[in-house]
Amino acid sequence: MTESxxxxxAISVLKEALxxxxxIASENISTAVYLAxxxxxxxxxxxxxxxxxxxxxxxxxxxxxxxxxxxQCYEGLDESKALYEWKYGKQLLYTQVLKExxxxxxxxxxxxxxxxxxxxxxxxxxxxTDFLEPRPLLKALWADQGAVLLIDEIDKSDLxxxxxxxxxxxxxxxxxxxxxxxxxxxxxxxxxxxxxxxEIGDALKRRCLHLxxxxxxxxxxxxxxxxxxxxxxxxxxxQIVNFVQEIREMDLKKVPAVSETLDWAKALILLNVNxxxxxxxxxxxxxxxxxxxxxxxxxxxxxTLIRSVVR
Amino acid sequence: MIYNFIKALRASNIxxxxxxxxxxxxxxxxxxxxxxxxxxDSLSLVLAKTRDDKETYSSCFDLFFSMDTTESVAxxxxxxxxxxxxxxxxxxxxxxxxxxSLLELLEQSxxxxxxxxxxxxxxxxxxxxxxxxxxxxIYARRILEHMGVNELERxxxxxxxxxxEDEYKYLKLRKTQALENILELVDKNLLLYTANSGxxxxxxxxxxxxxxxxxxxxxKTMHELVKKLSKRLISIHSRRRRKAKRGALDxxxxxxxxxxxxxxxxxTIWKKVQIDRPKVIAVCDVSxxxxxxxxxxxxxxxxxxxxxxxVRSFAFSNQLGEITSLFQEMPIEIAxxxxxxxxGMGSTDYGGALHELERLVGNEIDSKTxxxxxxxxxxxxxxxxxxxxxxxxxxxxxxxxxxxxxRTFWNTGDSEMNKFTASCDRVESCRSIRHLERIISDIARHxx
Numbered sequence: 001m002t003e004s005x006x007x008x009x010a011i012s013v014l015k016e017a018l019x020x021x022x023x024i025a026s027e028n029i030s031t032a033v034y035l036a037x038x039x040x041x042x043x044x045x046x047x048x049x050x051x052x053x054x055x056x057x058x059x060x061x062x063x064x065x066x067x068x069x070x071x072q073c074y075e076g077l078d079e080s081k082a083l084y085e086w087k088y089g090k091q092l093l094y095t096q097v098l099k100e101x102x103x104x105x106x107x108x109x110x111x112x113x114x115x116x117x118x119x120x121x122x123x124x125x126x127x128x129t130d131f132l133e134p135r136p137l138l139k140a141l142w143a144d145q146g147a148v149l150l151i152d153e154i155d156k157s158d159l160x161x162x163x164x165x166x167x168x169x170x171x172x173x174x175x176x177x178x179x180x181x182x183x184x185x186x187x188x189x190x191x192x193x194x195x196x197x198x199e200i201g202d203a204l205k206r207r208c209l210h211l212x213x214x215x216x217x218x219x220x221x222x223x224x225x226x227x228x229x230x231x232x233x234x235x236x237x238x239q240i241v242n243f244v245q246e247i248r249e250m251d252l253k254k255v256p257a258v259s260e261t262l263d264w265a266k267a268l269i270l271l272n273v274n275x276x277x278x279x280x281x282x283x284x285x286x287x288x289x290x291x292x293x294x295x296x297x298x299x300x301x302x303x304t305l306i307r308s309v310v311r
Numbered sequence: 312m313i314y315n316f317i318k319a320l321r322a323s324n325i326x327x328x329x330x331x332x333x334x335x336x337x338x339x340x341x342x343x344x345x346x347x348x349x350x351x352d353s354l355s356l357v358l359a360k361t362r363d364d365k366e367t368y369s370s371c372f373d374l375f376f377s378m379d380t381t382e383s384v385a386x387x388x389x390x391x392x393x394x395x396x397x398x399x400x401x402x403x404x405x406x407x408x409x410x411x412s413l414l415e416l417l418e419q420s421x422x423x424x425x426x427x428x429x430x431x432x433x434x435x436x437x438x439x440x441x442x443x444x445x446x447x448x449i450y451a452r453r454i455l456e457h458m459g460v461n462e463l464e465r466x467x468x469x470x471x472x473x474x475x476e477d478e479y480k481y482l483k484l485r486k487t488q489a490l491e492n493i494l495e496l497v498d499k500n501l502l503l504y505t506a507n508s509g510x511x512x513x514x515x516x517x518x519x520x521x522x523x524x525x526x527x528x529x530x531k532t533m534h535e536l537v538k539k540l541s542k543r544l545i546s547i548h549s550r551r552r553r554k555a556k557r558g559a560l561d562x563x564x565x566x567x568x569x570x571x572x573x574x575x576x577x578x579t580i581w582k583k584v585q586i587d588r589p590k591v592i593a594v595c596d597v598s599x600x601x602x603x604x605x606x607x608x609x610x611x612x613x614x615x616x617x618x619x620x621x622v623r624s625f626a627f628s629n630q631l632g633e634i635t636s637l638f639q640e641m642p643i644e645i646a647x648x649x650x651x652x653x654x655g656m657g658s659t660d661y662g663g664a665l666h667e668l669e670r671l672v673g674n675e676i677d678s679k680t681x682x683x684x685x686x687x688x689x690x691x692x693x694x695x696x697x698x699x700x701x702x703x704x705x706x707x708x709x710x711x712x713x714x715x716x717x718r719t720f721w722n723t724g725d726s727e728m729n730k731f732t733a734s735c736d737r738v739e740s741c742r743s744i745r746h747l748e749r750i751i752s753d754i755a756r757h758x759x
Contacts, residue, residue, distance in 0.1 A: 007341060008346055031356065035338060035342075209356040
């Protein structure tokens with residue numbers, strides 16, 4: 001009984017805290033964040049674009065007061081951009097300096113063997129962390145206080161990169177061939193986001209908690225609008241959300257997401273609108289819809305839509 | 312309980328690994344069992360990992376935990392009890408939970424206790440192993456026996472003998488009620504654990520059935536299978552690329568690799584990454600002799616279109632025509648029917664078709680092109696047109712022939728496979744979905 005009520009409390013606390021950072025989380029989302037912390041597992045967040053996948057990571061970072069490190073994935077992303085890179089310029093300089101020093105050092109030794117032995121007394125600094133340029137993944141592992149690592153749009157990256165992530169996601173460690181294994185002291189909280197342009201591999205999915213964020217229902221969406229745009233008029237806000245919800249039911253190329261609802265609400269406030277009317281909706285429709293076909297299709301429906309919404 | 316739940320999920324086609332099971336248990340430790348919504352949310356995070364899975368999961372969860380609210384508590388207590396290995400842990404609990412006899416229960420008419428005891432008995436006869444509906448009776452009986460029905464029946468018999476009508480009738484009624492409860496539970500379990508096994512079995516059989524023998528009523532399932540197949544192949548093959556030997560020098564990588572040689576450029580690394588773009592020209596025989604399989608060969612072609620971007624498709628019986636645009640623009644059902652109506656059902660003329668093909672695309676065939684021919688190679692004793700095929704073979708990267716007939720039938724009657732084989736790189740017999748899958752995967756890998 002205690003576990004359950006503890007978890008209950010923790011989750012509602014978490015939800016409230018996320019709300020303070022302007023992120024209205026559903027029950028499901030806050031449970032995911034809670035479990036990710038408890039099980040120290042990455043969360044794979046899927047959902048249509050614009051439902052706040054990236055925002056969730058940002059809000060969590062703010063909430064936990066940890067730095068957020070973001071890695072944007074794209075085709076051709078490789079480990080030298082994601083993980084680490086040698087500072088080869090510095091390394092080259094170092095070899096130059098070393099050369100000069102070497103002749104000084106070995107000038108008094110007689111045989112080749114002796115000079116080699118002398119060299120061995122020095123540390124192997126060439127491939128050391130001094131010459132390592134950390135990229136997002138390594139930065140996240142190295143962060144003393146832990147971090148929130150956001151691997152954005154993992155579906156855009158190559159399969160090879162996905163495979164390469166497995167070690168990090170499972171054990172929060174990585175192998176750098178020249179140095180060895182780097183393990184994080186405080187495991188970062190990892191969010192992976194995906195728009196489902198391709199199926200993510202089973203191996204990766206298995207290592208993550210899987211969270212699907214759908215479009216919010218009207219109650220939740222109204223709450224989101226209220227928190228993001230505090231000065232919105234209540235009737236207008238209700239009308240906007242209902243309107244968008246109606247549109248989402250229709251057969252469109254791209255249905256408007258939450259971010260578009262917010263943009264539209266902001267636009268309407270700028271125009272000093274208090275009540276949805278056909279001509280205003282018509283002239284601002286391009287904020288909400290991104291395809292000409294969709295706009296044309298909706299335009300003919302505007303009067304009916306407004307009637308059902310305003311009522 | 313969690314094992315049974317996972318078993319139920321697996322039965323409805325959600326793939327859950329052992330590691331995920333462990334995670335689910337760990338999750339339970341964190342969230343507990345008593346808040347149902349919380350439990351549902353958290354387990355869904357751990358167990359269901361695609362959008363489709365989430366929906367299946369949701370209904371499965373509701374069904375599984377709908378088996379009476381009180382029961383989940385009973386099951387929970389029982390969860391740790393019946394295995395002999397850890398008896399010492401819950402010895403006291405177990406004694407308390409020991410089912411009292413069915414007779415007593417019915418006499419007391421305590422619904423709650425009855426439901427609990429049914430649940431416990433069900434657990435102990437391992438009701439969750441139920442697989443097909445004919446087992447319903449057996450399991451119901453086993454549960455009854457486990458609860459001590461014999462004693463009850465003896466009592467009923469005694470009462471009947473003694474002529475105590477009222478009590479006899481009362482007990483008899485109660486027994487029927489209990490049986491109804493049990494049957495309901497068995498049905499729920501059946502639904503839960505066997506949701507998909509029938510469909511799965513059917514699909515498995517269909518995969519192995521020769522295409523020619525698939526019945527009309529199975530077309531829909533077949534179509535789904537082909538779709539699934541192509542989806543799988545797309546995800547495997549759509550991103551194959553290779554490193555070119557030459558291209559622009561990748562300065563960064565080269566420096567990085569050669570730093571160990573003091574900056575002397577030993578190993579050069581080139582930047583150009585080439586995406587493989589196989590070109591495929593596919594020709595499908597849709598004549599009367601292969602009418603049965605033509606549908607599936609076309610279906611297969613349709614899925615090739617989804618995997619490999621540059622495909623030109625042709626269909627022929629006595630005439631040959633291009634169906635590429637048809638395949639690209641129409642949904643599969645319409646495209647298939649159109650193709651068959653437009654070009655199909657004539658008598659085969661391989662000679663004419665191959666010459667026509669050469670005339671149409673002969674100039675396009677180059678060292679990157681794979682020519683794929685689907686047909687039985689039966690030319691009605693006419694000109695097989697193998698010389699045209701030979702000329703195309705010389706120009707192309709490879710020529711493949713997929714024949715829906717088994718190998719033993721080749722070269723019998725009017726089959727001209729020998730002549731065709733001479734100008735093919737690969738000749739395969741392709742008779743079922745299994746074959747299709749293997750071959751299409753090979754093509755995607757090698758047509759480069």
